Amino acid sequence: MSNMSPAEMAQILAKGLLSFPVTHFDKNGQFEEGPYRKHCAWLLSFKRLTGLFAAGGTGEFFALTPNEVGTVVAAAVKETKGQTPVIAGAGYGTAIAVEMAKSAETNGADGILLLPNYLMTPNQEGLMAHVEAVCKATKLGIIVYNRDNAVLTADSVAKLCDRNPNLVGFKDGVGDIELMMQVYSKLGDRLTYVGGLPTAETFALPYLEMGVTTYSSAIYNFMPEWALSFYDAVRAKDHGKVMKGLKEFVLPYIAIRNENKGYAVSIVKAGMTAISRTAGPVRTPLTDLNADQFARLKKLIDATKPV
Numbered sequence: 001m002s003n004m005s006p007a008e009m010a011q012i013l014a015k016g017l018l019s020f021p022v023t024h025f026d027k028n029g030q031f032e033e034g035p036y037r038k039h040c041a042w043l044l045s046f047k048r049l050t051g052l053f054a055a056g057g058t059g060e061f062f063a064l065t066p067n068e069v070g071t072v073v074a075a076a077v078k079e080t081k082g083q084t085p086v087i088a089g090a091g092y093g094t095a096i097a098v099e100m101a102k103s104a105e106t107n108g109a110d111g112i113l114l115l116p117n118y119l120m121t122p123n124q125e126g127l128m129a130h131v132e133a134v135c136k137a138t139k140l141g142i143i144v145y146n147r148d149n150a151v152l153t154a155d156s157v158a159k160l161c162d163r164n165p166n167l168v169g170f171k172d173g174v175g176d177i178e179l180m181m182q183v184y185s186k187l188g189d190r191l192t193y194v195g196g197l198p199t200a201e202t203f204a205l206p207y208l209e210m211g212v213t214t215y216s217s218a219i220y221n222f223m224p225e226w227a228l229s230f231y232d233a234v235r236a237k238d239h240g241k242v243m244k245g246l247k248e249f250v251l252p253y254i255a256i257r258n259e260n261k262g263y264a265v266s267i268v269k270a271g272m273t274a275i276s277r278t279a280g281p282v283r284t285p286l287t288d289l290n291a292d293q294f295a296r297l298k299k300l301i302d303a304t305k306p307v
Contacts, residue, residue, distance in 0.1 A: 002110040006141030009085045009111045010168035010192040013143075016050030017231045018194065018216045019043050020058035022269055023072055025280035031068055032280065037079040039221075039272075039279065044083050046224050050214065052080055053113055055089040058218045058268055061115060063283035066096060070103040077108040087143065091115035094130045098137040111141040113171065116150035124156045135164035142166055145196060147173025154182035161190055171196040172212070175203070184211045198264045199257070201227075201250050204234040205242050218264070219253075221279075222271035222301065229306035245307040252300055256293055262286045267297065274298040 004012075021043060024036040043049065054076035055061050055069045064072065073088040080086050088104035090097045090112050101112050114134055122130065127150060135142050144160075144167065146152055151174055152160070160167050170187070171194040172180055184193065188211075195207045195215030204215050213235075220227040226249070233241035257263045265282055270289045272279045274297055281288055289297065 002105070002108060002140065004085060004110045004141075006111070006139075006166040006168045009087075009141040010143075012085055013051045013087075013111075013169065013194070014192040014213045016048060016214065017220065017228060018051040018053060018214055019049050019220045020053045020056045020216045020218055021076070022221055022265070022272060022279045023055065023059040023064065025283065027280065029281070029283050031064075031071060033071070033075045035279070036072065037075050039277065040076055040079040042277070043220065043224060044080060046228060048228050049084050049220075051085050051087055052076060053087045053089070053216065054109070056087075056113055056216070057089075057115065058216075058221070058265055059089065060265060060283055060286075061089040061091065063286070066100055066103070069100055070107055073104050073109050074107040085110035087111040087113050089113050089115055090134060092118040094133050097130070097134050101134050101138040101140065101142075105138045105140050109140060111143060111169075112138065113143050113145055115145050116148045119149075121149040124153060127152060128156050128160055131160055131167070132164060135160070135167050139166065141168040143169030143171050143192075143194065145171045145173055147171075147196065151179075154179065154186050157183050157191075158186045161187060168192060169194060171216070172207075173197055177206075177210070180207075180210055180212075199250060199254055201230055201234075202246065202254065204231070205237070205239070208234060208237070218268045219250075219271070221268050222275050222277070223249075223304065226304060226306045233307050241307045248307075249300065249304045253297070256289075256297055256300075259293060260287070260289075263289065270294050270297055271301060274301050
């Protein structure tokens, strides 16, 4: 059970880089707790993370059963030992999301990342009811992930914040600058804002100007020192270093990622294998990179130094 208040959790997240660890599977697609915990320990060893998101999008939340999500979250909490907030993924339909939120609280998580609901595109009234049900189900702080079929308007976010003190974070996965500014102008410091577009580093500098002080770095999984160096350049508004990092690594990396659908997670797991810290394959319906793509990614990683 977390002793961290929602406001405390949100304040900590806003101060640094966020990690979304991959979920480790064996060759048969079964969760491997030992390697996963070892990976979390390695990510934490750099002493700079302000949040670890267990079973998030990069952790293949969409491919895990609700019970597996609980197992992954519990493993992250055990390994983190209070060094940084652990944020658990929750999503799908309202009933399942509520169960996941309760499970996360029982397993010792410090907060919830509420991912988009499954399949349907609801109206604002229905979407607000969905978010509110999860907020009411737990004492943990909630970060709503605005993307895909679950996009709240600024007015809806404001109403939810008025009624739910534990709604403390807004993660943007849309890239609609007008909407982002509307939300920020209405809520200001009431929320912590997280950049959540893939790949987040691409948008980090312009988003900083809109009050988005942190973002979720999937690259941190396999290039933690580079990711921290890039984050420092963003926070310092060092345009030269940021552009260097984008040109030398991020944009070529994105080019490989865009060669096939569903590679946003696959390329991160490939990066893990490239540095000899394999996390196993992705689960279907995703597919892994082919041999040529993997070779080009490894060459890119080997040639890249911190900005």
